[in-house]
Amino acid sequence: MSEVKSAARYRPETRLVHSGTLRSQYGETSEALFLTQGFIYDSAEQCEARFKGEEQGFLYSRFSNPTVAMFERRMIELEGAEAARATATGMAAVTTAVLAPLKTGDHVVAAKALFGSCRYVVEDLLPRYGITSTLVDGLDLDQWKAAMRPNTKTCFLESPTNPTLDVLDISAIADIAHKGGARLVVDNVFATPIWQSPLTLGADVVVYSATKHIDGQGRCLGGVILSSEAFINEHIHNFMRQTGPSMSPFNAWVLLKGLETLGVRVRAQTETAGKLADVLAKHPKISRLIYPGRADHPQAGVVKKQMRAGSTLIGLEVAGGKAGAFRCLNALKLSRISNNLGDAKSLVTHPATTTHQRLTPDARAELGISEGFIRYSAGLEHVDDLIEDFEQALAAV
Ligand SMILES: *Cc1c(COP(=O)(O)O)cnc(C)c1O
Secondary structure (H helix, E strand, O other): OOOOOOOOOOOHHHHHHHOOOOOOOOOOOOOOOOOOOEOOOOOHHHHHHHHHOOOOOOOEOOOOOHHHHHHHHHHHHHHOOOEEEEEOOHHHHHHHHHHOOOOOOOEEEEEOOOOHHHHHHHHHHHHHOOOEEEEEOOOOHHHHHHHOOOOEEEEEEEOOOOOOOOOOOHHHHHHHHHHOOOEEEEEOOOOHHHHOOHHHHOOOEEEEEOOOOOOOOOOOOOEEEEEOHHHHHHHHHHHHHHHOOEOOHHHHHHHHHHHHOHHHHHHHHHHHHHHHHHHHHOOOOEEEEEOOOOOOOOOHHHHHHHOOOOOOEEEEEEOOHHHHHHHHHHHOOOOEEOOOOOOOOOEEEOHHHOOOOOOOHHHHHHHOOOOOEEEEEOOOOOHHHHHHHHHHHHHOO
16 A cells, blocks of 8 residues: 655645545545554564554554544544544534643633534533533623633633624634643634634644535545644644544545535535525625625624635524524425535525524523524535525515
8 A cells, every 4th residue: 555645835725635545455546444443463573563652553553543534634634633533423523622631620612603513522521521611602702801710721612603603703713712821722613624723723632523524425424533643643633532422434435525616615605505595695684694794794703804705604684583583494496495505515504403402592592503593504506596496485574
């Protein structure tokens, strides 16, 4: 087997197709799927040397597999990280990146506006192990500063946030974290690696749910943690090796093929989202519309500073509260009701009754998730079909 191929000197589009390719002796065009749990050795001596780390090579797919290594390498070169570990799901990436480096007595500061399960990790899981946390309004830098304590080890945020698409100032928050001796972990799912590179903005760790845009075709779950060699070696490698929240080779193969088309898909979906947002913003039955690519986005200045383009997602509030939102969702024919996002198929979600139903009504109100709020994920359909579908659905509201 030849060396993992580096395409780091090329532009991102080229890296998405070529980085990390590891060809076998057959010279296959497409990346090979090494659907194997383990590996065999030529001799007991070689096996011993591999286990001692004296000889490079694969041992067991819980912690290393050629197809998973290709996916990790492609992500490393896309993101500009030093090292990465692929995980079974996005939540495995978040849980591992947040929990693995911490111990009893440590403190976490996180933005309140988090994906529901991420909030569970911070609010419910960490305290069981004596790790306390403070949740802040992520847009308010003074709250981040005030929340820092001598034992704060990790700051955690996502931007744009799910589902209200607030855009948090990553470099300013990284500064606050670093002054306080903490690291910043950024969940970059909504921005995608195409539009935002948190490591270049000062973040220390980036996590993805690869289930979303990276697969982008609704097939499998996956996640990835990207950071420095030091962070991965010190905090993540052994935790993953011993506890096993690992990505399957099959999923790594699907996701590798997903990466080849990530740039094309995200660009097309963003263009569609932008056009749809402009149409819906003027619609009388839409009472509020949030789209990071529009000049009227509340943090338009931060968007310009840290993102290369808007988003494949739109936040909108339908007139008539929950009943209005449900009528619109039920009347849509093309855009389907689902809790996934970043898919080739346009998907629509009602966060108050799904992804954020675990929160109290007050906590939801605080985040701006009203009963009429809808999260829209633009797919790859023709934009005019999506607009026409929305127009007939809103006529039913
Ligand atoms: C979906 C999602 C996750 C969790 O990813 P899974 O692959 O579903 O486990 C985490 N963070 C954000 C922002 C997400 O959208």
